[in-house]
Amino acid sequence: MHLLLVEDDLDLGADVQRALAGCGLTSEWVRGVAPARALTDGDDAARFACVLLDLGLPDGDGLKLLTHWRQQGLKVPVIVLTARDALETRVAGLDAGADDYVLKPVAAEELASRIRAVTRRAGGYATAIWTIGPLRIDTARHEVRLDDTLVALSPKEFGVLAELARRPGEVVAKHRLAQAISPLSEPLDFGALEWHIANLRRKLGETRILTTRGVGYSLAE
Structure with a gap:
């Protein structure tokens, strides 16, 4: 399974990418809105089974990026992966089209399980x-x-x-x-x-x- 990781923090991004690899998941890692849009604003977006999206990005707001994706018809599952734990932010993320909302830090096994959950729901499957x-x-x-x-x-x-x-x-x-x-x-x-x-x-x-x-x-x- 191939993922897109949108995370600006160098250490955290490297840790998440290593954790994903340890769970048998490949990923492409970008650190901002612009490169994320470049990879997803065309047919190539279909190569990603899931997107892990941070909200605090240096060149824009992750929530606005998520809204843009859904307005453009992007159907790839998106998991918001962020430290923002305010109730209104979680509600806004889910209402904007996130398939799940995960607070940092998160154990690799749990993150992999959540990725499997959103991707199987996207495919119409109820279980693993x-x-x-x-x-x-x-x-x-x-x-x-x-x-x-x-x-x-x-x-x-x-x-x-x-x-x-x-x-x-x-x-x-x-x-x-x-x-x-x-x-x-x-x-x-x-x-x-x-x-x-x-x-x-x-x-x-x-x-x-x-x-x-x-x-x-x-x-x-």
Whole structure:
């Protein structure tokens, strides 16, 4: 799962990014409103499963940025991550479109759990276990069962499958799937993506993952 972290504090931002990595989550970290808008004001926003947003930013107000996102139709889940604990600020953040409001400091395990919660709700799932036909995907335990039989997947295979399962039946672009398997320090490798897709088809069935030529892949409902 790939996230956008908007946090101006150098030490805190580094700590949060390390904590996310420890929970198996990749992230891009920016320190202001302008770079956050640059990454989200186009189609590229879809590559983020969730946004962690601080409110006190050096070049603008995080709450106004959140309002802008929602007015522009951005549907990516947003968790406000801030030290501002006043009731009116929490209410304003949630009313502006935040999916959750978390006070700093927060334990890495709790933050990861909240991220899983808002992303599964965005995908229409009520629990950490996603059921698509005979597939059961446990996003908390990183386990997959097909007709109640446990299927052994590598971490990268699981990442690709989870990305597809967020929107069953919808085509997911190759670059988004490649992002799910590629560390940020490496270029996106479509060859590796095709290898993982082939492995998933071998393990889950040849017709489980569909190809839209020149665009990407979808998970059959």
